[in-house]
Amino acid sequence: MKHLVLMIAGLCGIATANAQINLGKGYLSGSFETNTIYYLNDSKIGSEPTDHFGSNNYLKLDYTLGRFSAGIQADAYLPALLGYELGERPGANHFYLSSKYIQWADTNFEVLVGDIFDQFGNGLVFRSYEDRQLGINTGVEGIRGIYRFGNYVSVKGLYGRPRLYTKYADSWVRGANVNVSLTDIFAMDNVLLTLEGSYLNRHEALDKDAMRDFAALGLTGPDLNLYSGGINFNWKNLFFRGEYAGKGKDLPTAVAEKAVNGRAVLGEIGYSRKGLGVSGTFRMLDNMGTLISLYETGTGNVLNYLPAITRQYTYMLANLNPYQVNVEGELGGQIDVSYRLRNREDRYRYWIFHGNLSNFYTLRREQSQTGNRELLWLDMNFDVERQWNRKWKTTFLFSFQEWNPHHGFKHRTYVSNIFVADVTYKIDHKKSIRAELQYLLSDEYEGDWVAGLVEFGLAPHWSFYISDMYNKDLTKTNYYNGGFSYTKNRTRIQISYGRNRAGYICSGGVCRYSPAYTGCNIAITSSF
Amino acid sequence: MKNLFSLLCCVMVYCGATAQSLPNVRVENADGEVISTSSLTGSKPLIISYWSIACKPCLQELNAINDQLEEWREKADFDVVAVSIDDVRLRATAKARAAAMDWDFICLFDINQSLKRAMNVSQTPQSFVVDTAGNIVFSHSGYTPGSEQLLIDKVIEISKKE
Incomplete structure (x- = not known):
């Protein structure tokens, strides 16, 4: 720990020294984040952690001088918070440089050496990204070059090895992406039309572990090839985006028993x-899951990006049983409609009507023991927001959710009806109070739930809240929470205490499992 | 814990020692075109606010700014840039929602969060005020109703100087 502080102080010192000696017009920027929990024993939820302390910390520094930029990110897990897969892996690092880069970016030319965060097309074949809430960082350590032939054609190429939790995987990826603007080539007016193509190769030796016989699973060589082609169209109020992706024989999940080819189709259409x-997103996945390494498991061992395409809620009970994507085979999508009706004479009076439907089925009959294509997820929901005047705002939400706990293997679904009322009252220009009342009605699984929240805001610095979520039928357990936050410019400190339910924590449609715990949490974010 | 606080203090000490410019990153606009963020600066101060479909306080902040926009523009001339960090999961929804909200903003879609990363945004809501020279002169993290006033106060302050 002493080394950690010294090292980071040293890095800051070097960086600031550069800024102070004024290297041209260069500047330093950075951010710091800590999420630290002291865990308490709580027999009611069966939580008796052996280590009562967990702390995830991130320090990122960037230096920019004209077209040149460089940066680092240091991660410290002291140890990792409960439920973070990276802390549960054997030989996991506690403190390491999770990314570093040097980049030169000209108008038409860019080159980056270091950790690359990028995606090809819609991410069906490749996406490297960081999500701290999930403990995922799949940045590719290597080199990336981009060249743009005016506005007509853009070509991108990269080569490197992806990060797998606290270390790098022993697999290598290389790929290219080409984007062609037909709008500019044919000088079209008022229409945007681009075509995009991507290719990616993953290379990983199949003989690293004598216990694993990949040949018996149908893999014949160390190379996997993925490719995709897409179109992007925008005309007046209409937009459309489509992509088809395919891949060679591969194991789509860490537990797959047979190598198969994969394919995916993504379509988006909208009018505004x-x-x-109004928007609609459609997607078909057929064994398109792609691992960073065939030898590893975990949520972070994913080379492409296949999130759940469903509505993401901000209310506790509506997020209780989130949909998890079925990469082996699913077919479905979502439709979303929003309409705003504003009073012509008073900007502070308006209605917002919003409706959403998301629905997913298994792709193939053989995915279920029934021999039928089974429902995976259905969510029909609407919400009405009413701003009455400068002081009052109310929101009402209803959601009907039906989900299959066996991922379609059995013909069995659970149904939940969720009701939410949300009221905000602005006492004066600094003080406000907001209250939520939620009810989940269900005859299945855990039965009925009720939840409430009260939040008091004292702008611009303070916010206080208390909440509780109670299972009425099965566990009869209260999940209480309370806390406050203080914000000063770019620094925010939040301290809270509460009991948290076991379940899936989702971010951007990707989920990780978190065990139940009771504890005191301090979260600080700061940037400069 | 002691060392953790030392680490934090270390970072804080350096916070005041530097100034940041708006990084030049290529992002998509509401028409689907890829633009460079450097093209946004030069004529007017900017309020840049990050949001996503699943971030309730972000939407609260942007709606509050939009409600007061006419009154604010009587005091200073500026643009509001709303940056959505929704990825492929909710990109289409975010695009349609931005139009439905009737925001009088420049809407950008930072699909792989390149701009978010370059501006060192750890959490949303996060808002910035950028002067006509492209310098980030103010930033605020989080949102409580009423805290949007800090943004316009800063815009008015720099408009007077310029």
Whole structure:
């Protein structure tokens, strides 16, 4: 720990020294984040952690001088918070440089050496990204070059090895992405039309572990090839985006028993004008899951990005049983409609109507023991937001959710009806109070739930809240929480205490399992 | 814990020692075109606010700014840039929602969070005020109703200087 502080102080010192000696017009920027929990024993939820302390910390520094930039990110897990897969892996590092880079970016030319965060197309074949809430960092350590032939054609190439939790995987990826703007080539007016193509190769030796016989599973060589082609169209109020992706024989999950080819289709269509927005997203996945390493497991061992395409809620009970994507085979999508009706004479009076439908089925009949294509997820929901005047705002939400706990293997679904009322009252220009009341009605699984929240805001610095979530039928357990936050410019400190339910924590449609715990949490974010 | 606080203090000490410019990153606009963020600066101060579909306080902040926009623009001339960090999961929804909200903003879609990363945004909501020279002169993290006033106060302050 002493070394950690010294090292980071040293890094800051070097960086600041550069800024102070004024290397041209260079500047330093950075951010710091800590999420630290002291865990308490709580027999009611069966939580008796052996280590009562967990702390995830991130320090990121960037230096920019004209077209040149460089940066580092140091991660410290002291140890990792409960439920973070990276802390549970054997030989996991507690403190390491999770990314570093040097980049030169000209108008038409860019080169980056270091850890690359990028995606090809819609991420069906490749995406490297960081999500601290999930403990995922799949940045590729290597080199990336981009060249743009005016606005007509853009070509990108990269080569490197992806990060797998606290270390790098022993697999290598190389790929290219080409983007062609037909709008610019044919000088089209008012229409945006681009074509995109991607290729990615993953190379990993199949003989690293004598206990694993990949040949018996159908893998014939160390190379996997993925490819995709897409179109992006925008005309007046309409937009459309489509992509087809395919891949060679591969194990789509860490527990797959047979190598198979994979394919995926993604389509997005939308119409928008002032006050109205309609969008639809459709996706088919057929064994498109792609691992960074065939030898490893975990949520972070993913080379492409296949999130759940469903509505993401901000209310506790509506997020209780989130949909998890079925990469082996699913077919479905979502439709979303928003409409805003504003009073012509008073900007502070308006209605917002919003409806959403998301629905997913298994792709193939053989995915289920029934021999039928089974429902994986259905969510029909709507919400109405009413801003009455400068002081009052109310929101009402209803969601009907039906989900299959066996990922379609059995013909069995659970149904939940969720009701939410949300009221905000602005006492004066600094003080406000917000209250939520939620009810989940269900005859299945854990039965009924009720939840409430009260939040008091004292702008611009303070916010206080208390909440409780109670299972009425099965566990009869209260999940209480309370805390406050203080914000000063770019620094925010939040201290809270509470009991947390075991379940899936989702971010961007990707989920990780978190065990139940009771504890005191301090979270600080700061940037400069 | 003691060392953790030392580490934090270390970072804080350096916070005041530097100034940041708006990084030049290529992102998509509401028409689907890829633009460079450097093209946004030069004529007017900017309020840049990050949001996502699943971030309730972000939407609260942007709606509060939009409600007061006419009154604010009587005091200073500026643009509001709303940066969505929704990825492929909710990108189409975010695009349609931005139009439905009737925001009088420049809407950007930072699909792989390149701009978010370059501006060192750890959590949303996070808002910035950028002057006409492209310098980030103010930033605020989180949102409580009323805290949007800090943004316009800063815009008015720099408009007077410029």
